[in-house]
Amino acid sequence: MWAIGLDDDGNALPASDRPFCGARTRAGGTCRHKVVPYMARCRFHGGKSTGPRTLEGKTRIAEAQRQRWARWRQRQQKADDDKHWKLAGSVDGFRG
Known part of the structure; x- marks a missing residue:
């Protein structure tokens, strides 16, 4: 549950403790924004x-x-x- 920004009880983690988004950028690296709770990606890479x-x-x-x-x-x-x-x-x- 940590991968989607939640602790073991299902509560949202503080922003500082959330994992990075990890989406592939145009430059070839990975996105360094924090994930949105309950999602596996940041607010910019939530999906089309x-x-x-x-x-x-x-x-x-x-x-x-x-x-x-x-x-x-x-x-x-x-x-x-x-x-x-x-x-x-x-x-x-x-x-x-």
Whole structure:
């Protein structure tokens, strides 16, 4: 239980007594952060999400992505429109 930051009774160890994470770094060494209690890794190496598994979860995430991209396209369109009007205004004022 020490490897996951717990003492023999299952209580969290103080941070100074917890083991190191040990995850492999990009430099090839091992991570020197302390593990999070009840986990075998530090807060930076807790593991990636595997994503939604159920049809309901996949549908939910697909709808969220559609909404996100719709908002992004709206912001881009507004920025393009603002830029167009700003340029058009500068051209109108340039007539002599």
